Amino acid sequence: MDKIKLRQICFYFAAVMPVAKMLVYPTALVYRARSGLLFSALLNFLAEGLIVLLVMLAAKRTGCSLFGLIRQKFGDAAARCVYGLFALFFLFSALLPLMEQKNFVLQVMYENTPSLISFAPFFFVSFYAAVKGFKSIGRLADIALPVFVLSFAALILLALPHADFSALLPLLAVPAKKLAAGSLFSINWYTDCAFLLFFLGHFKYEKGGAVKVLSAYAAGSAAVLLFLAVFYGVFSDIAVRQQNAIAQISKYTTSLSSLGRADYLFVFALALIVIIRMCVPVQMCVHCASAAIGCKPFFPALAANALLLAAAVFFNYSYLEIQTLFTQKLWPLFFLFAYLVPAAALLLCGRKKHE
Amino acid sequence: MKNFTSSCKENTAALKALLTSEDILVYTFYTKDGKECAAVYADGMTDKALLGEALARPLAAGDAPPSAEEAAKRILCPESKLLQSPCEAAREVLAGNAVLFVDGAEGALAAGLKKISLRAVAEPPGSIAVKGPREGFIEDLKTNMALVRNRLKTPRLIFKTLTVGRQSGTAVAVGYLDGIADGKIAAKIEERIRAIDIDGVPDSSYVAKFLAERPLSLFKPAGTTEKPDVLAAKMLEGRVAILVDGSPIALTLPYLITEDFQGAQDYFASFYRATASRLIRFFAVCLSLFLPAFYVAAQLFKLQLLPLGFLLTIAGSVRGIPLPPGAELFFLLVVLEILIEASIRMPKYVALALSVTGALVLGDTAVKAGLVSSSAIIIMALSGIAAYTVPELVGTVSLLRLVYVVVAGSLGPFGVLLLTALILIDLVTSDAYGCPPLAPFSPLVKKDLKDSVLKAPLANMRERPAVFGTKNKTRLKKNLPR
Numbered sequence: 001m002d003k004i005k006l007r008q009i010c011f012y013f014a015a016v017m018p019v020a021k022m023l024v025y026p027t028a029l030v031y032r033a034r035s036g037l038l039f040s041a042l043l044n045f046l047a048e049g050l051i052v053l054l055v056m057l058a059a060k061r062t063g064c065s066l067f068g069l070i071r072q073k074f075g076d077a078a079a080r081c082v083y084g085l086f087a088l089f090f091l092f093s094a095l096l097p098l099m100e101q102k103n104f105v106l107q108v109m110y111e112n113t114p115s116l117i118s119f120a121p122f123f124f125v126s127f128y129a130a131v132k133g134f135k136s137i138g139r140l141a142d143i144a145l146p147v148f149v150l151s152f153a154a155l156i157l158l159a160l161p162h163a164d165f166s167a168l169l170p171l172l173a174v175p176a177k178k179l180a181a182g183s184l185f186s187i188n189w190y191t192d193c194a195f196l197l198f199f200l201g202h203f204k205y206e207k208g209g210a211v212k213v214l215s216a217y218a219a220g221s222a223a224v225l226l227f228l229a230v231f232y233g234v235f236s237d238i239a240v241r242q243q244n245a246i247a248q249i250s251k252y253t254t255s256l257s258s259l260g261r262a263d264y265l266f267v268f269a270l271a272l273i274v275i276i277r278m279c280v281p282v283q284m285c286v287h288c289a290s291a292a293i294g295c296k297p298f299f300p301a302l303a304a305n306a307l308l309l310a311a312a313v314f315f316n317y318s319y320l321e322i323q324t325l326f327t328q329k330l331w332p333l334f335f336l337f338a339y340l341v342p343a344a345a346l347l348l349c350g351r352k353k354h355e
Numbered sequence: 356m357k358n359f360t361s362s363c364k365e366n367t368a369a370l371k372a373l374l375t376s377e378d379i380l381v382y383t384f385y386t387k388d389g390k391e392c393a394a395v396y397a398d399g400m401t402d403k404a405l406l407g408e409a410l411a412r413p414l415a416a417g418d419a420p421p422s423a424e425e426a427a428k429r430i431l432c433p434e435s436k437l438l439q440s441p442c443e444a445a446r447e448v449l450a451g452n453a454v455l456f457v458d459g460a461e462g463a464l465a466a467g468l469k470k471i472s473l474r475a476v477a478e479p480p481g482s483i484a485v486k487g488p489r490e491g492f493i494e495d496l497k498t499n500m501a502l503v504r505n506r507l508k509t510p511r512l513i514f515k516t517l518t519v520g521r522q523s524g525t526a527v528a529v530g531y532l533d534g535i536a537d538g539k540i541a542a543k544i545e546e547r548i549r550a551i552d553i554d555g556v557p558d559s560s561y562v563a564k565f566l567a568e569r570p571l572s573l574f575k576p577a578g579t580t581e582k583p584d585v586l587a588a589k590m591l592e593g594r595v596a597i598l599v600d601g602s603p604i605a606l607t608l609p610y611l612i613t614e615d616f617q618g619a620q621d622y623f624a625s626f627y628r629a630t631a632s633r634l635i636r637f638f639a640v641c642l643s644l645f646l647p648a649f650y651v652a653a654q655l656f657k658l659q660l661l662p663l664g665f666l667l668t669i670a671g672s673v674r675g676i677p678l679p680p681g682a683e684l685f686f687l688l689v690v691l692e693i694l695i696e697a698s699i700r701m702p703k704y705v706a707l708a709l710s711v712t713g714a715l716v717l718g719d720t721a722v723k724a725g726l727v728s729s730s731a732i733i734i735m736a737l738s739g740i741a742a743y744t745v746p747e748l749v750g751t752v753s754l755l756r757l758v759y760v761v762v763a764g765s766l767g768p769f770g771v772l773l774l775t776a777l778i779l780i781d782l783v784t785s786d787a788y789g790c791p792p793l794a795p796f797s798p799l800v801k802k803d804l805k806d807s808v809l810k811a812p813l814a815n816m817r818e819r820p821a822v823f824g825t826k827n828k829t830r831l832k833k834n835l836p837r
């Protein structure tokens with residue numbers, strides 16, 4: 001149930017990870033870094049890529065799960081505590097992407113913004129995915145790769161003729177401080193490396209595994225950077241107002257006047273991957289909670305989704321406040337759980353490989 | 356119950372006590388030395404001419420054999436079996452064989468003289484081939500087994516025959532190629548069939564339900580075919596076949612959804628043509644599933660999806676229609692299902708009347724009366740026709756598209772995406788007999804993609820599908836001459 005293959009992890013980083021960074025993230029990044037958005041994003045990718053590398057090195061040294069590693073070093077109670085904390089972290093970190101997705105759905109897929117009821121069934125899908133464990137993440141990543149490649153390529157090709165890349169020039173016009181702020185305040189969009197930590201012990205490390213995963217991560221990152229470049233090229237100064245970038249970049253394509261918004265078909269295909277991606281933090285939360293409590297995933301999945309649904313209802317009209325809280329105030333929390341703890345996992349593994 | 360004795364009269368009486376029906380007959384004759392012999396058989400199921408020629412004549416021509424073994428040597432029947440108890444004998448009689456008793460010889464002898472009027476081996480109407488073999492399975496298990504063996508003349512072809520059904524006593528054969536099919540899967544299937552405790556098995560679909568690892572799934576539990584060449588090809592790939600007496604439909608396990616997109620004649624046509632055909636089938640199934648849903652969602656929730664000209668045409672056609680688009684299309688799809696159900700079951704001589712009623716009254720007149728829009732009729736017709744490009748999936752697709760229309764009408768495009776995600780999550784995690792139904796796409800099995808929605812040239816398909824975990828992987832040893 002909780003087995004995943006190295007190939008599927010690669011596909012996750014290449015095809016599932018990028019879509020979460022194509023909704024509100026480009027606008028948020030432009031707000032801070034302006035035309036230097038590529039450098040800001042690159043900083044984040046390098047930092048997250050380093051953590052991915054460290055976790056993969058840990059995977060090379062051990063065939064044990066994080067739970068097993070902590071239990072060996074600090075005992076069962078400590079392992080349960082760490083998993084419990086991570087369950088809370090994943091539950092918390094799922095909130096902003098969920099609200100992003102909700103706004104994306106309600107704004108892009110409907111002419112007249114419907115009620116939250118239209119979005120609520122997502123939690124049933126998320127519940128079902130959470131009950132099915134890592135196997136569903138891996139196998140959905142297998143399906144996501146061709147869907148992502150085709151849809152992303154189509155959208156970029158439709159948008160390219162309208163992109164003026166000179167808007168990104170001069171390259172070093174934005175002060176380093178703004179670039180750093182752009183990176184730091186968008187750290188909440190870079191938590192996929194924490195997922196990798198929990199895949200430890202659930203996949204078989206193959207020769208060259210670290211290189212493969214890192215290459216896939218680089219491919220996914222390159223896709224996001226290309227997207228950001230095209231996005232800024234198309235909208236330049238008004239990019240900061242173009243939320244849900246994924247549905248915006250190809251809207252000026254001239255052929256669409258005779259075909260309708262045919263690009264929406266590709267946007268919908270990517271939206272399917274967005275659904276898959278948004279389930280992942282919930283799946284991780286349920287995985288950690290069921291390990292911490294020592295129960296089957298059914299009840300943690302039910303509780304996690306009920307809580308997120310309640311939060312989505314409660315914060316229905318407070319997206320901006322939540323985004324501000326997550327990006328400006330709570331970045332140290334994301335830094336701790338998504339970067340420091342995964343990096344420390346390497347220390348738990350020791351030097352020799354142990355099962 | 357007591358075993359048979361050496362008295363012909365006692366044995367016959369014991370068997371008749373079990374088989375009291377009037378169509379169980381006893382043919383009594385005498386040997387040269389005056390000993391009584393009796394053959395018990397079921398009227399209409401046993402070949403009476405053969406009973407006289409192969410069984411009675413050789414015995415009547417000589418002295419009585421001292422034992423049942425000796426009697427087996429005298430009769431001119433290649434299929435014989437020694438029996439000890441009336442229960443065993445009753446089973447043989449009910450299977451259409453004759454049971455012979457000889458006075459003075461202990462036990463009984465069953466002779467394979469079964470003869471039931473069967474239809475000829477003909478092309479199955481459900482899978483007609485323009486190119487390629489045209490023979491199809493019939494309702495007789497032995498004929499079907501012979502048709503398969505005729506195509507796989509190898510000692511590695513193993514058939515294990517089991518009996519299922521407390522009242523029907525239906526013979527079920529599990530067939531596989533030893534060394535190619537996974538022995539564990541064959542053993543698991545055998546075990547499940549043995550565990551079936553039901554009064555009767557009229558068709559292989561009953562067995563399929565017991566073999567299902569997820570009985571509540573919308574998707575079918577096993578692959579099916581009516582053609583021996585297709586079954587042989589599937590067995591050569593490493594699948595296990597299940598043949599049921601009385602059913603012309605063979606089951607195959609493990610089942611992959613992609614196999615329903617593979618037509619028999621894909622393997623006889625050029626690989627370009629085969630690939631194009633498969634892509635068309637795949638596109639048609641997607642069209643059948645999603646077109647009605649997106650039509651409804653686009654009208655209700657996202658008008659920008661449609662080009663302006665098309666939008667104006669639709670707007671013109673739906674003006675004054677009393678039903679909302681979702682309800683309109685749902686109603687039309689239900690009407691389509693009713694027409695299909697009726698056309699399958701109605702007598703042929705009323706077909707014309709129904710076609711006229713269906714096409715003119717329900718279609719044309721409904722549009723003219725302003726009850727439904729012409730664009731909705733087109734969408735319904737296109738969706739209905741497209742589903743039949745893959746007949747094996749029609750049942751599932753018909754149901755799912757109704758669900759999709761309801762979801763699209765109530766939740767819009769996001770509902771359609773959520774339902775798709777839900778189905779995908781369900782499919783990717785529902786392995787049956789060790790095989791995921793969405794393989795080779797999820798999990799990705801690169802080698803098996805050569806014979807999936809795409810069809811590679813035969814020379815490139817050197818290995819059997821990896822997803823079945825066959826031990827003997829090589830299919831093509833030498834390359835084709837170029």
